[in-house]
Amino acid sequence: MTIATTTGASPTAVPGAAPVTRATFRSFAESTKDDWDLIVPQLAVTQSFVPDRILEQLGHLRSDHGGFPVDRLEHSLQTATRAERDGRDTEYVMCALLHDIGDTLTPYNHPAIAAAIVKPFVSKANHWMVEHHGIFQGYYFWHHIGADQHAREAYRDSEFFDYTAEFCANYDQVAFDPDYRSEPLEHFEPMIRACFGSAPGG
Template structure:
């Protein structure tokens, strides 16, 4: 690949930034394999009945056998892929990576699933198992409850026969297949919102798509596509 020649970006030429575009396109093409590498790293666990890699495979296998759509299955496969990178917020980390490729509700489910999982074990640590209830008004609340109950918390079973990663690899590559565009550019399949925000054009239901909000339970502004005005969310 050719090299860019500028020492500061405001002196770059059209040719330089065509090379920059090629760099990002190459990075985008490599993204599925980088995520598979993160999954592979989770195979080194010894503390669980099965490795976290097999846990991810089991979650995706259960979702696939339940007839969930391809994007949902990919989300199930990758939901814990960033645990080693974000011990406090692994859901938000993988959600941020996948955001340009998936629906608003799948993004929200990924970002919040760590908190929703505490419903099953919080009492053992002296915490509130119902902490998720502050999000009852969110359109993805019930979806996230279902994901945790049916595909996450039950998927530590060594007797359950998982599909191999090869079953899911083509799905991941299809979901992550997208042309690279710079920040602020209109992406194919996205819906533009105010203040330069746009949400990924995933394969899920976009009818309730809106800017992501309230990830930590605080009162953050929420942008509605209809009026692009802030609305405080309930805590």
């Protein structure tokens, strides 16, 4: 294996990470086990920066109202705060906080973004809930925009149907109240770091 050591910045460098030795193959086909012995440990380094990136992306929801009564960050904070105050566990609260994190990236398919982020770290029930919350939320307003508010019935046989319907009813669809006193984003930061700062199960 030919290796190179880098100390300068590069377009793919992880901000704040220590300089690392890099493999120099030009294709996976010519890579070696030594290359991958070098690369694989860096996954943990990348993962350690995920909480900061999650916080940054949540910050992009601030002041983005999209016509709603509260901005997208406040909606997320209200959803998570309501879940936490209702006694839900940390994993559930994190799903509530992140369920709309993809709103400004893929507004027509935002549940998929959040579901992909949380999938390695949460239960099947919570992943399914995040992945499908959009169509379940539609029950409350799709009839106003010419869509089928009962579209969620296509999932009636899912073991997680009631679980997801409850999330939308109790926490998501009610989280647009300008007078609600939600916890600030800083309140949830320790949870984010605990949940996403290391490999799943780490």
